[in-house]
Amino acid sequence: MSNSPNTSPAPAGTKRGAAENFSGTAWVTLLADTNPTDCLVGTVTFEPGVRNSWHSHPTGQILVVSAGTGYYQEKGQPARLLHPGDAVIIAPSVVHWHGATATSLFAHYFINPGASQGLTDWLAPVTDEEYRAAHA
């Protein structure tokens, strides 16, 4: 047995999420980088209380929760509490954030189809008030 020649080389390990887009420590691991399906796949693990900023994806995104408890919120909508096995379908250009609850780690897969058309448009941080409201 050996690696298939049609399989992309393993991406380059785990990186810290960019400080300007996360409220604290989050770890990002790419599982499928640039590849012939044009779909990017990876995981994000948020420390308790950590969330990303408001953002959107030009071609949408799917999340599948793998560990812990977290939130997903779209602009103007109530937050959704997420548990392992839950999937979230994020339509193109919908503004949203996701992250851990105050007391739990949170990890999810992320799936970005059409990755060559752009991954993420980052906006303002989620304020403490907005984050606290998610817990209400």
Add this chain to the structure above:
Amino acid sequence: MSNSPNTSPAPAGTKRGAAENFSGTAWVTLLADTNPTDCLVGTVTFEPGVRNSWHSHPTGQILVVSAGTGYYQEKGQPARLLHPGDAVIIAPSVVHWHGATATSLFAHYFINPGASQGLTDWLAPVTDEEYRAAHA
């Protein structure tokens, strides 16, 4: 908290993989069915010794292994032994099969971008001889 209106309804639970495409019992759970990202996501769990038939995907597929030990093989290539956390990138139209080893359960996520262009073109079953060769 409530479900977001932009989130598709939960797909309809777990179904047995079609008998004509699997050598035995496999369970298929859709996590993201038809949706605005045009990307289908789900899981397959193969009982030990069970594999699917040779097949290809018009827009490719990505697998991420979640449990157990299994194989992925492309036509004319050696089989690749897979463990949890491994990702497989399957280019469009590449003929391949995947399934459990003889002695282990095997579960993976499947990700089909461009789902509206077609999901799977099924071909012949993987013979016992082909399957045994994967273990060599």
